[in-house]
Amino acid sequence: MINIKPGVFASIISALLVTASTCSLLKAQNRQETSLESPDHKTKIELKLTEAGQLSYQLKFNGQRVTEWSLLGLETSGPVLSNGIRIESHNKTKHKNSFDWPLGEDKRINNVYHQLVLHCKSSNAKFDLVMRAYNGSFGFRYIDKDIGIVKLHRELTEFNLADSYDIFQYHEESIFRRVSLNDLSGICDLPATLVSGKKLYISIGEAENRNFTKCVLVKGQTPNSLKFNFYTDTIYKNGKIQSINKDSNVGFRDSLISPWRTISCSTTAIGLHEFSQLNLKLTTPLTNEVPLNIKPGKVFRVPVTTNGGIGGIDLAKKMNFQYIMFDAGWYGAEFRTTSDPTKAIPELDLPKVIEYGRVNGIGVILYVNYVGLKAKLDTILPLYKKWGVSGLKFGFVDGGTQSGLAWLDTAVKKTNDYGFILNIHDHYKPTGLSRRYPYLLSQEGIRGDENSPDAFHNTVLPFTRFIAGPADFTFCYPNAANAFSKNIKVSKVQQLALTVIYFDPLQAIFWYGRPEDYNTNDPDLQFLKAVPTVWDESKYLKGDIGESICVARRKGEVWYLGSASGLIPLSTELQLSFLRKHTSYTATIYEDDGNNGVKIITRKVTSKDKLPVQISEKSGQAVIVSPTL
Known part of the structure; x- marks a missing residue:
């Protein structure tokens, strides 16, 4: 028997473990494999190279x-990236930071993730694949900073799902269709939401x-799979569209x-x-400071006349709105090149309206169509600043092609630099x-009240389109x-309720309304007077896609709750444990009266209470919870 002293034995074991670890690492490197885990270790991305040298992930x-x-991977006309x-x-790094975001759903956003950068080489290129793992999320992008001039033929990214899923299919401002992924025909826009039979969303x-x-999603080559296609960037030859995966204009x-x-x-x-804030976390800001003079708020779209503007300002002031907006037509027919966005139509004395708004603390937002923007953006920005305009609304921009998106990025930056809020x-x-250009407060990209959405649609949106960020729903509140x-x-x-449920820093409320048709003393309008458009804290309490949604948001010491049902009634209770403990609150509850009207009740609540929600189909409940004085 060989006698080994305890200290020597420990050294031998340690050396063996190091050797085994080194061999394992070398073996993994030879196989070109690696992995990345989220901070909570519940999300894991495994990466490897196929026999053909293609990057793949699980x-x-x-x-x-x-x-x-x-x-x-990407397929290009030059560098081999596939x-x-x-x-x-x-190299792997860990990141833990936060940033102020007074224009969002939460006034401070925590940005905690693990990052992996793969430095890759092919026969004629060097590029990086950057990957980030958040708790519950995985993000990646391709970076090649030395490519010369190339065309991008297609993106090879696949999502080969390990289970059967339904997808909530939509395109731009369409309705939603819940379809089996394997039965998917046509395209689905991003962000796309899917649910499996095992209730994984x-x-x-x-x-x-x-x-x-x-890019849009289409059905992949194998069952339960999706892949990317370019939407409009294609080449036409002899009047026929070529393969959407080849000969792109990108x-x-x-x-x-x-x-x-x-x-x-x-x-x-x-x-x-x-x-819903992942996109903000992933976008590189130009500065970490958010300008203090950016003013979110509620907007009244007014008739395009001088009296319409003056009356709209009076109503906006009474309703605690911050802006009026002149939409299409204030400078003529919006699609005509002869219409000039530097001159208002004769029926509108724009300087008078802007000055009246300035005196009354109401800003004026002007709509400009893509035709006018492309022709005169550099002219109207300094001109509108001289006029005292508060913001712009871009209309019918090209959000489908590379040239359109590149132009839009430049235009948004210019608008941001001039200090105009933008929709x-x-x-x-x-x-x-918006993280890069914080004056960009809102955008549409949604089927709002203009297009007559139903209750199913309304209760799908919080779980789909709103995951990407704010949306202008263009509320047509009745009078x-x-x-x-x-x-x-x-x-x-x-x-x-939807003014709470749907997040939009620049919320348009009376989309088709006229100033004279609203009585600002109506009890139900008191909710619209009070509700903010940006928040200090937000919580999704209950709900499922297309069935119901219950959301609570806080501004200062006041909480606002919105609950909405789809095509079936909603019966539930909301635990109020998010309220400050040992504090008494007054809940002002707005409910439907069953006769196309609104009933309002109040009750005392604390953090120990539950708030009942008993509403019929296509209905809602809106609540203001304020500390009792």
Whole structure:
């Protein structure tokens, strides 16, 4: 028997462990494999190279596979970024920071993630694949800073899901259709929401798309799979469209930086709200300071006349709105090149209205169509600043092509630099650029009251489109003169509740209304007077896609609660444990009276109480919870 002293034995064991670890590491490097875990270790991304040298990934959440092995890569006219790849080196880093965001759903955002950068090499290129793991989310982008001039043929990113899913399919401002992923025909916009039979909810999205192109999801080659296609950037030859995956018009000079591609997972529908600020976290800001003079608020879209503007300002002041807006037509027919956005039509004395607004503390926002923007953006920005205009609304921009998105990025920056608040309308959806250009408060990209959405649609939106960021829903709140029955398919109180449920720093409330038709003393309008548009804290309490949604948001010491039902009644209780302990509150509750009206009741509550929500289909409940004086 050989006698080994305890200290020597420990050294031998330690050396063996180090040797085994080194061999394991070398073996993994030879296989070109690596992995990345989220801070809570529940989200794991595994990466490897296929035999053909193609990058592939597999995502796991809570120990379960979300995706099978799925390909990554880009196919270009020059650098090979899709096969024959080797991982030369990689580095992992941990990040934990936060930033103030007074223009959002929470006034401070925690940004905690683990990052992996793969330094890759192919036969004629070097590039990086940057990956981030958040709790519940995985994001990645491609970076090649030395490419010369190239065309991008297609993006190879796959999402080969490990289970059967339904997808909530939509495009731009369309309705939603819940369809089996394997039965998907056509395209689905980003962000896309999917749910499995095992109740795993997935959101696939993108962040920081500044000069790429619009990508959409289509059914992949294998069951339960999705892949990207370019939407409008294609080449036409002899009057026929070529393969959407080939001969694209997407080009880059000197460097190629793709948008972030993201996939987020939750075991509940309301858990998807955790990712509604992911795009902001992934977007690189120009500065960490948010200008203090940015003023979010509620907007009244007024008739395009002098009297319409003056009357609108009077109503806005009484309603505690911050802006009026002159929409299309204030400078003539919006699509005509002869219409001049430097001159108002004769029926509108714009200087008079702007001055009246200044005296009364109400800002004026002006709409300008893409035709006018492209022709005269550099002219109107200094001119509108001289006039005293507060903000702009861009109309019918090109959000589908690389050239359109690149122009838009430049235009938004210029508008931001002049200090104009901005709302981009029609089909454009956010990718987090408000973090880079904080004067960009809102955008449409949603089927709002203009297009007569139903209660199913209204209760799908919080779990789908709103995961990408704020949206202008263009509320058509009814009045004594007009019920807007063509536009509104839900109760009045659901309309009130949706101003809390839907996040929008620049909320348009009376979209088709006239100033003279609203009685600002009506009891239900007191809710719209009070409700803010940005928040200190937000919580999604209960709900499921297309069925119901209950949200609580805080501004200062006051909480606002919004609950909405879909096409079936909602019966539940909301635990008020988020209220400050040992404090008495007064809850002012707005409910439907069953006769197209609103009833208002009050009750005392504390953090120990539960608030009952008993509402019929297509209905709602809106609540203001204030500390009792």
